[in-house]
């Protein structure tokens with residue numbers, strides 16, 4: 001047993017005894033070092049072990065040292081969490097940005113709803129405080145955190161996903177100063193997160209934000225942990241704008257995707273339709289074209305909005321077939337499992353349908369102010385208004401990045417906002 005927490009660290013030779021022959025249900029975390037999602041999971045796993053260890057055995061296996069075991073189980077990435085009961089693997093495996101709730105969901109199926117409720121009721125709320133609470137760990141939040149931590153302000157950055165925001169799921173970033181060759185988005189995000197952490201900011205990633213109270217400057221995460229601050233920087237960014245057409249919502253994640261990096265690999269050798277005409281649609285089409293045999297790029301106008309340099313690259317890729325002046329009207333799943341995109345010709349009104357294997361939508365972004373911030377002044381699009389010092393209309397609450405009302409949204413402008421917000425907070429604190 002770990003000396004501070006109620007989990008067991010094992011090697012391959014203890015697998016049978018501790019996992020397959022355990023009387024209790026078992027959860028196993030295969031982890032690695034130099035693995036940010038593993039670091040994000042570790043404190044959640046330790047605290048869950050302390051709360052559930054009477055009913056579930058918590059095991060950790062260092063994957064790099066136990067490769068043969070991992071491979072024999074088909075574990076190919078870290079972290080991978082597996083569940084066992086009665087010597088058999090149960091439930092779905094968890095990977096990537098694993099949330100506390102994902103684990104608890106499986107534990108409930110082991111112990112039943114009544115016992116699960118009893119354990120939940122026994123969890124004692126935790127309160128902590130810091131100088132600066134940053135909501136959102138994208139480029140704006142990470143930059144702000146790096147600056148405030150360097151200024152010796154106790155800084156906590158909270159995010160519902162892993163650090164990096166939209167950059168982490170961008171295939172290549174072509175216009176970040178200092179990287180003259182395109183840099184993979186995940187790598188740039190990783191550099192930024194490491195920099196903020198190295199400066200002393202504490203990252204709380206892949207947590208559920210239960211509530212946020214801007215008056216108290218307090219956030220509740222995972223239902224039981226309150227973090228209260230003197231200053232808050234809202235850096236919650238933006239997310240893909242849905243088209244709002246029939247079939248889109250029900251088929252999301254079942255053939256309709258908003259993330260090429262996440263889902264492109266499922267369309268190797270297949271046909272897809274991409275919707276949109278901006279930088280994202282064209283950049284992500286270049287990436288998707290490396291997998292698919294045919295990509296129809298549907299845009300509602302007769303000219304793309306994307307930068308000319310990106311357009312020049314797209315026209316040179318044979319598998320990409322632009323279809324201009326068509327507006328998507330509905331998505332459907334056909335009986336044979338394929339997808340159908342219904343289109344209307346712009347100007348002609350003529351209906352047309354495309355049958356395809358998958359649909360990717362890149363129709364711009366909508367801002368994500370967190371719940372509880374209705375009293376913040378917003379613009380007509382819902383973005384939060386901040387002044388030159390990134391101050392909002394509420395005292396002690398600052399805003400930075402894509403969630404802020406502004407004209408240009410780039411990684412560089414998010415970094416700029418994060419810098420300004422952090423400097424304003426530092427000035428407010430030290431005078």
Ligand code: NAP
Nearest residue numbers: 243276277278279280281283300301305362363364365409
């Ligand atoms: P965007 O520039 O707003 O483009 C959205 C595209 O979706 C537009 O072509 C738009 O058509 C289309 N669209 C919107 N609503 C639609 C609807 N209901 N039906 C059909 N089509 C619809 O968004 P983005 O490409 O996601 O880019 C967002 C921001 O990030 C931009 O500032 C962009 O420059 C930046 N970005 C930069 C890079 C880069 O510099 N390499 C890469 C990615 C993103 P219309 O053209 O007719 O409006």
